[in-house]
Amino acid sequence: xxxxxxxxxxxxxxxxxxxxxxxxxxxxxxxxxxxxxxxxxxxxxxxxxxxxxxxxxxxxxxxxxxxxxxxxxxxxxxxxxxxxxxxxxxxxxxxxxxxxxxxxxxxxxxxxxxxxxxxxxxxxxxxxxxxxxxxxxxxxxxxxxxxxxxxxxxxxxxxxxxxxxxxxxxxxxxxxxxxxxxxxxxxxxxxxxxxxxxxxxxxxxxxxxxxxxxxxxxxxxxxxxxxxxxxxxxxxxxxxxxxxxxxxxxxxxxxxxxxxxxxxxxxxxxxxxxxxxxxxxxxxxxxxxxxxxxxxxxxxxxxxxxxxxxxxxxxxxxxxxxxxxxxxxxxxxxxxxxxxxxxxxxxxxx
Amino acid sequence: xxxxxxxxxxxxxxxxxxxxxxxxxxxxxxxxxxxxxxxxxxxxxxxxxxxxxxxxxxxxxxxxxxxxxxxxxxxxxxxxxxxxxxxxxxxxxxxxxxxxxxxxxxxxxxxxxxxxxxxxxxxxxxxxxxxxxxxxxxxxxxxxxxxxxxxxxxxxxxxxxxxxxxxxxxxxxxxxxxxxxxxxxxxxxxxxxxxxxxxxxxxxxxxxxxxxxxxxxxxxxxxxxxxxxxxxxxxxxxxxxxxxxxxxxxxxxxxxxxxxxxxxxxxxxxxxxxxxxxxxxxxxxxxxxxxxxxxxxxxxxxxxxxxxxxxxxxxxxxxxxxxxxxxxxxxxxxxxxxxxxxxxxxxxxx
Numbered sequence: 001x002x003x004x005x006x007x008x009x010x011x012x013x014x015x016x017x018x019x020x021x022x023x024x025x026x027x028x029x030x031x032x033x034x035x036x037x038x039x040x041x042x043x044x045x046x047x048x049x050x051x052x053x054x055x056x057x058x059x060x061x062x063x064x065x066x067x068x069x070x071x072x073x074x075x076x077x078x079x080x081x082x083x084x085x086x087x088x089x090x091x092x093x094x095x096x097x098x099x100x101x102x103x104x105x106x107x108x109x110x111x112x113x114x115x116x117x118x119x120x121x122x123x124x125x126x127x128x129x130x131x132x133x134x135x136x137x138x139x140x141x142x143x144x145x146x147x148x149x150x151x152x153x154x155x156x157x158x159x160x161x162x163x164x165x166x167x168x169x170x171x172x173x174x175x176x177x178x179x180x181x182x183x184x185x186x187x188x189x190x191x192x193x194x195x196x197x198x199x200x201x202x203x204x205x206x207x208x209x210x211x212x213x214x215x216x217x218x219x220x221x222x223x224x225x226x227x228x229x230x231x232x233x234x235x236x237x238x239x240x241x242x243x244x245x246x247x248x249x250x251x252x253x254x255x256x257x258x259x260x261x262x263x264x265x266x267x268x269x270x271x272x273x274x275x276x277x278x279x280x281x282x283x284x285x286x287x288x289x290x291x292x293x294x295x296x297x298x299x300x301x302x303x304x305x306x307x308x309x310x311x312x313x314x315x316x317x318x319x320x321x322x323x324x325x326x327x328x329x330x331x332x333x334x335x336x337x338x339x340x341x342x343x344x345x346x347x348x349x350x
Numbered sequence: 351x352x353x354x355x356x357x358x359x360x361x362x363x364x365x366x367x368x369x370x371x372x373x374x375x376x377x378x379x380x381x382x383x384x385x386x387x388x389x390x391x392x393x394x395x396x397x398x399x400x401x402x403x404x405x406x407x408x409x410x411x412x413x414x415x416x417x418x419x420x421x422x423x424x425x426x427x428x429x430x431x432x433x434x435x436x437x438x439x440x441x442x443x444x445x446x447x448x449x450x451x452x453x454x455x456x457x458x459x460x461x462x463x464x465x466x467x468x469x470x471x472x473x474x475x476x477x478x479x480x481x482x483x484x485x486x487x488x489x490x491x492x493x494x495x496x497x498x499x500x501x502x503x504x505x506x507x508x509x510x511x512x513x514x515x516x517x518x519x520x521x522x523x524x525x526x527x528x529x530x531x532x533x534x535x536x537x538x539x540x541x542x543x544x545x546x547x548x549x550x551x552x553x554x555x556x557x558x559x560x561x562x563x564x565x566x567x568x569x570x571x572x573x574x575x576x577x578x579x580x581x582x583x584x585x586x587x588x589x590x591x592x593x594x595x596x597x598x599x600x601x602x603x604x605x606x607x608x609x610x611x612x613x614x615x616x617x618x619x620x621x622x623x624x625x626x627x628x629x630x631x632x633x634x635x636x637x638x639x640x641x642x643x644x645x646x647x648x649x650x651x652x653x654x655x656x657x658x659x660x661x662x663x664x665x666x667x668x669x670x671x672x673x674x675x676x677x678x679x680x681x682x683x684x685x686x687x688x689x690x691x692x693x694x695x696x697x698x699x700x
Contacts, residue, residue, distance in 0.1 A: 072427075077422075089694055
């Protein structure tokens, strides 16, 4: 015979659970109006059919330090796959120990951003890829030297031919960039938030669900929405109230440098928030290391909201649910230099 | 009915083949007096039982740039597994864009060397591991900051506990070094030469077999023998004839700095030659990029031999057969920094 109190407890627990499920369903329905789970297959990209051969080539290039003038830096150096796809520095350190102007964004899921760089000046990853390789403070190389380097190693020639079988002279700077884009398209990191969007109530803790509700109610979602929870749309940093000069240095006017339109002063692309918990420090200036502080700064500067401590904690719990799982990445084995490979130079010539 | 010429050809071919096999067997018997194939299991090391947990921890540490003061360099930076376990530079570039004094040796099979560093000043890899982390021109960190960094990330605490289950406070600089040694013990690269030593005649081309014979006959084997084809024993660079000052800079007196014995001036540990074809540039000075030239310099300076072009080519063909297969290495996912993680600093303070 069942004890009456046990029966009562079971019923209460069942009722709570059913109510929880209904609430989770409502929250999910609302969330799906603003967000989209990651795709289960490699996203396609514009003007660049993705093939296994192109991915393999792109992976080799991504890891190859010989794309830099010094031989010290590869794409992986500042987009380190062990640490969230970025470099955990305020701004990257590059050729000649120079500091870059802005924080290195994560490469993870970057293929799903509407445009690349903090100011969206590159349309896509194949346009973006050419930037750091040539930037004097980053890899400090030239397209000519990159092509000479790649042509000096016969294995690269074979890989380019396999990746671009229809071309008679496939080793080009453009194709290098396309292969890099193809590889990066594989760096998709499904997270608990995706599992929640896909129907798993238990994927988000109660606090993370509260945070998600707040994220929508407070208006964060106005800029940070879509599959990457941001990564599309341009907004002034300091819409309501400009943050301090340390966080928003006056001499970096953001998208103004791209469009030369006064309205674009201090305008940046809304940051994609996937893996934000593992990609400190924050903002283009990289001056804030604590995610909760970053959330509070955003609330004040963009929404004019002073968050309670509990609200900020819930929002952080939601953001934590955006930390995804890196696909298994095996270190590629690269071809050795030959007699015709340009030698690395540590000199600062520009 | 068989055509008589075919029969004749077959017999001749069979006879040649049998003669070839006999020659290969003789060569193998001789080679096995001087060399040893790589073991098929992870080598054991002194005072450091290797466990899967220790290997996993060591791998995380090996890839973690936060072991350096700047957050820019990990062990992997100068011992890059994509490019033969070294960095393809004359001498490594480290903290503050400073150049290290000697060429970065490969980490591959390093566990099998009798001692570590060009001058053998570290008894083993756990002693070696502590050097670059603290060297001002390399990672420029301190044991205290390393331990603070590791303790700031709870995941590392768990990994250290799993790797050193018998210790109550396992996060120590010594244990970090032991874990790094355990991981590096897995970086063993079986090569065609091993297959030949193990009985496969076809693993070495005829030219490589000639090179092997020359390697023994000319006397290279006097210093470069054993499982790592070198990596044990100390010899003066320039035994017969000192190479030029570019290759042997007068201010680097090698093992003299370790032993302070005049006899050890310009004495270095005989280089292990596994993967030598993919780890240019050569010598402690890193001044020679062409393996054939390096072989010729060695023959002149150590043996007083002027090699013919064909001899040098054969020796290079043999050395090519020492290029091994890297075990599959999956990029580890490292824990994120926390509020107590020491912040990276690019400053040169020493």
